[in-house]
Amino acid sequence: xxxxxxxxxxxxxxxxxxxxxxxxxxxxxxxxxxxxxxxxxxxxxxxxxxxxxxxxxxxxxxxxxxxxxxxxxxxxxxxxxxxxxxxxxxxxxxxxxxxxxxxxxxxxxxxxxxxxxxxxxxxxxxxxxxxxxxxxxxxxxxxxxxxxxxxxxxxxxxxxxxxxxxxxxxxxxxxxxxxxxxxxxxxxxxxxxxxxxxxxxxxxxxxxxxxxxxxxxxxxxxxxxxxxxxxxxxxxxxxxxxxxxxxxxxxxxxxxxxxxxxxxxxxxxxxxxxxxxxxxxxxxxxxxxxxxxxxxxxxxxxxxxxxxxxxxxxxxxxxxxxxxxxxxxxxxxx
Amino acid sequence: xxxxxxxxxxxxxxxxxxxxxxxxxxxxxxxxxxxxxxxxxxxxxxxxxxxxxxxxxxxxxxxxxxxxxxxxxxxxxxxxxxxxxxxxxxxxxxxxxxxxxxxxxxxxxxxxxxxxxxxxxxxxxxxxxxxxxxxxxxxxxxxxxxxxxxxxxxxxxxxxxxxxxxxxxxxxxxxxxxxxxxxxxxxxxxxxxxxxxxxxxxxxxxxxxxxxxxxxxxxxxxxxx
Numbered sequence: 342x343x344x345x346x347x348x349x350x351x352x353x354x355x356x357x358x359x360x361x362x363x364x365x366x367x368x369x370x371x372x373x374x375x376x377x378x379x380x381x382x383x384x385x386x387x388x389x390x391x392x393x394x395x396x397x398x399x400x401x402x403x404x405x406x407x408x409x410x411x412x413x414x415x416x417x418x419x420x421x422x423x424x425x426x427x428x429x430x431x432x433x434x435x436x437x438x439x440x441x442x443x444x445x446x447x448x449x450x451x452x453x454x455x456x457x458x459x460x461x462x463x464x465x466x467x468x469x470x471x472x473x474x475x476x477x478x479x480x481x482x483x484x485x486x487x488x489x490x491x492x493x494x495x496x497x498x499x500x501x502x503x504x505x506x507x508x509x510x511x512x513x514x515x516x517x518x519x520x521x522x523x524x525x526x527x528x529x530x531x532x533x534x535x536x537x538x539x540x541x542x543x544x545x546x547x548x549x550x551x552x553x554x555x556x557x558x559x560x561x562x563x564x565x566x567x568x569x570x571x572x573x574x575x576x577x578x579x580x581x582x583x584x585x586x587x588x589x590x591x592x593x594x595x596x597x598x599x600x601x602x603x604x605x606x607x608x609x610x611x612x613x614x615x616x617x618x619x620x621x622x623x624x625x626x627x628x629x630x631x632x633x634x635x636x637x638x639x640x641x642x643x644x645x646x647x648x649x650x651x652x653x654x655x656x657x658x659x660x661x662x663x664x665x666x667x668x669x670x671x672x673x674x675x
Numbered sequence: 676x677x678x679x680x681x682x683x684x685x686x687x688x689x690x691x692x693x694x695x696x697x698x699x700x701x702x703x704x705x706x707x708x709x710x711x712x713x714x715x716x717x718x719x720x721x722x723x724x725x726x727x728x729x730x731x732x733x734x735x736x737x738x739x740x741x742x743x744x745x746x747x748x749x750x751x752x753x754x755x756x757x758x759x760x761x762x763x764x765x766x767x768x769x770x771x772x773x774x775x776x777x778x779x780x781x782x783x784x785x786x787x788x789x790x791x792x793x794x795x796x797x798x799x800x801x802x803x804x805x806x807x808x809x810x811x812x813x814x815x816x817x818x819x820x821x822x823x824x825x826x827x828x829x830x831x832x833x834x835x836x837x838x839x840x841x842x843x844x845x846x847x848x849x850x851x852x853x854x855x856x857x858x859x860x861x862x863x864x865x866x867x868x869x870x871x872x873x874x875x876x877x878x879x880x881x882x883x884x885x886x887x888x889x890x891x892x893x894x895x896x897x898x899x900x
Contacts, residue, residue, distance in 0.1 A: 516781070519882040520869065521821045523783050533783040535824050552781060553873070553880040597887040601821065601867040624793075628786040628804040639781075 374441070382433045386426035393425060394418060403564040406587060406608065408580035409494030410564035416486050416493075423475065496549060496558075496567025496575040499637070505578050507544035513537070515549040516639050517556030517569035520598035522589060529622040531635035536621075537589060537606030540614035541581045549575040552639045556595050560606065562587035569593075574637035581608045708755035708890040710897060711747050713766075721765040721857075724758070728816050728829060730774040732891070733842025740885040741774055741816070741874050741892060744843050752844035756868075756894025760860050765791070768818075770854045771847065773840040774874075776813030776831020784817045784871045787856070789825030795856035797830055805830055812852075816870040820896060823866060827856050863900040869893035 398418045405411045487493050491505045514525040516533070525533045537560075539545055549558045549567040556569040558577075562585070567577040584607075591602035609617065622629075633639070676684070713722050725746040732742040732754065744752050760766060779785050786804045787795045794803045805828050807814045815831035829852070832839065836850035845851065870892040873881025885891035 518781060518871075519873075519880065519886075521819075521871070523781070533781075535783075535788065535821070535826075553882060596882060597889075598867060598869060598893065604821065625786060625804075628782065631782045631785065631804075631806055631808065633782075 374437075378434060378437050381437070382426070382430050385433060386429045389425045389429055390422045394422060403562055406562045406581065406583045406585060407494070407564060408582060409490055409578075410562060411582065412486065412490040412493060413564045416483075419482065420479070423479065427475075491578045494564040494566065494577060494579050496577045499574040499576065501576045501578070505544050505580065507580065510544045510546045510578075511540065512546045512548060513539070514635070514637075514639075515547055515558045515567075515569065517549070517551040517553075517558065517591065517595075519553050519596050520591070520602040522556075522558060522569075522591070522602070522604060525632075525635060526618060526622075527635045529618045530626070530629055531632065532622050532625045532629045533632055534621055534625065535604065537604065538614055538617050539581050539606065539608045540611045541584050541608050543611070544578065544580045547577045547579075548637055549577065550638045554595050555593050556591045556602070557593035559590045559592040560587055561590065563606075566592065572638050584608045584610060708757050708894065709753065710757045710759050711745050711753050711755050712759040713748060713761070715761055715764055719764065721767055722760065723767045723769070725769045725771075726818075727752075727771040727843070727845055727851075728774050729840060729843040729845050731842060737885070737888075737891075738842075740888075742843065742885060742890070743892065743894070754843070754890065756890050756892075757897060758894065759897040759899060762860055762863050762898050762900050764860050765857055766860060767857045768855065770818065770827075770829060770856075771845070772815055772829040772831065772852045772854060773845045773849055774815040774829075774831060775834055775836075775839070776807065776815035776829075776872075779807040779814050779828075780873060781871070782807065784819070784826060785814060785828050787827050789820070789823055789858060790827060791857040791859065795827045795854055798853055799855075804828075811835055814872055816872050816874060816892065818868065819871050820866050820868040823858070823861060825858050826871070827854060829854055860896070860898045863898050866896040866898060867893065868896060 398414075401414050401417050401421075403410045403413060405414060487495075488503050491503045492501060497503065512527055514527065515537075516523045516525065521535065522537070523533050523535055524537050525531055547558070547565060547567060549569045550573060551569040551571045553571060555571070557566065558569050559566045563579055563581075565577050565579050567575045569575065586605055586607045589604050589606055591599055593599075595602065713724065715722055727744050727746075729742055729744065731739045732744075735754070742754065743756050744754050745756075745758060747753050785807050787793065787802065792801075794801045796802075797805070805814060807828070811834040813831045813834075814828045816829045817826055818829060819826040832850040832852060838848070838850050840846075840849035840851070870886065873886065874892060875881050875884035875886040878884040878886070886893065
């Protein structure tokens with residue numbers, strides 16, 4: 342950091358003068374370089390953050406279709422606004438060094454450390470304090486955002502710690518199966534459909550499960566992501582804020598058609614949703630009567646709707662049954 | 676032989692062995708069923724397809740696997756599940772189901788979805804859903820195109836039937852059920868389809884083997900403009 346001290350000669354030996362002798366004339370130059378770098382960094386960092394937040398920020402995925410999407414967009418923006426100054430600092434320091442201490446610049450010693458750098462208390466304390474504040478700040482920020490966002494759109498398991506405050510919540514069960522998601526609406530008689538339709542301005546309580554292998558329900562624009570495990574009820578919350586279409590993908594490699602395991606859902610006005618749900622309930626009523634009673638996990642044993650793969654009604658996931666070890670096809674129930 | 680010569684011979688042999696191994700892996704992974712092309716007699720005219728499902732294909736590297744077959748427009752049965760269809764065209768499907776059935780793991784697939792009229796014909800009688808838990812038939816397979824929300828349960832032959840077909844292609848002299856339905860192809864694209872009955876007996880959750888091999892219980896509708 343000094344133009345006049347902390348350097349080595351061509352043989353790599355320490356300079357003839359002692360560190361204490363060198364520090365006195367070095368102080369002015371060192372301070373000058375430091376403040377130059379800090380000033381340049383501060384100006385560029387502010388410009389970068391402001392430009393990012395105003396120009397890029399509103400377009401950062403996953404958008405603002407739901408509360409969790411908005412929250413996550415805000416979180417991503419904050420994280421990037423913290424990261425940008427760090428990036429700018431590295432670039433500014435690098436550029437400053439290249440320009441200031443370039444070899445072609447006559448008479449400028451090489452800044453290769455030495456006692457002045459090793460014992461610079463200000464630099465060391467500043468480095469430790471800055472990185473500690475950054476890491477702890479991000480830890481606290483992330484934790485607080487996870488709590489205030491009712492899980493931030495992530496699966497919280499069967500007993501959510503963070504729940505929304507809304508009094509009106511629409512439960513929707515998501516059933517992963519090789520290789521498609523289907524959805525049940527217990528509020529409307531428990532009908533099951535391949536379409537995911539949601540009302541706007543409504544808090545949704547997803548109950549994500551699977552009836553075979555592990556899948557993962559990822560509604561991208563809703564910013565909801567929850568693993569779908571057989572025999573498990575994984576709950577995730579979000580509140581819809583905008584109408585529109587969204588994409589659902591399985592994000593857990595689940596077999597040959599995993600790549601095709603996606604569908605498109607839509608958020609509609611409450612009246613449109615009500616019309617759709619009511620008509621679908623009526624349309625599927627006879628088939629709904631054949632489904633297992635609505636439960637927080639999809640148990641193929643229930644109501645004999647097991648395809649014959651879980652005949653003992655005790656352990657639907659024993660190896661013998663999972664691997665189809667039942668010889669032939671079982672006799673359908675009378 | 677000099678050291679250089681021996682080294683060259685060993686390296687040459689190694690290259691040959693690796694080449695064979697790579698060729699074997701690639702030839703195992705790459706083969707796909709041939710594409711069966713369907714064209715309309717005139718632009719916009721409907722296309723009739725005849726398809727069958729069999730309990731055992733009877734030939735090939737897995738002769739006991741269940742499978743689909745399709746009849747090309749020359750009347751030949753082709754063991755392929757990749758079908759090329761024109762876009763925005765009505766497809767009339769006649770599907771002969773020669774396999775037996777069982778109760779569905781998920782009765783949602785007992786519902787007819789996405790067909791013209793919202794129903795299909797089961798041996799000439801219209802139906803919109805099928806209770807797989809009663810009777811001796813159950814559902815053997817489904818023909819489902821997830822991206823089109825199209826799904827038709829294929830009702831199994833009676834479990835007490837004695838004249839079941841043992842190898843493809845099956846003829847209508849054997850016990851079978853005939854399902855008929857129609858749908859309209861979407862815009863150009865490749866749309867996967869599959870059976871949603873876990874019929875790969877002996878494999879994890881019944882979804883391995885023929886359920887996970889192109890050409891048996893899943894394929895593509897290659898829709899072209």
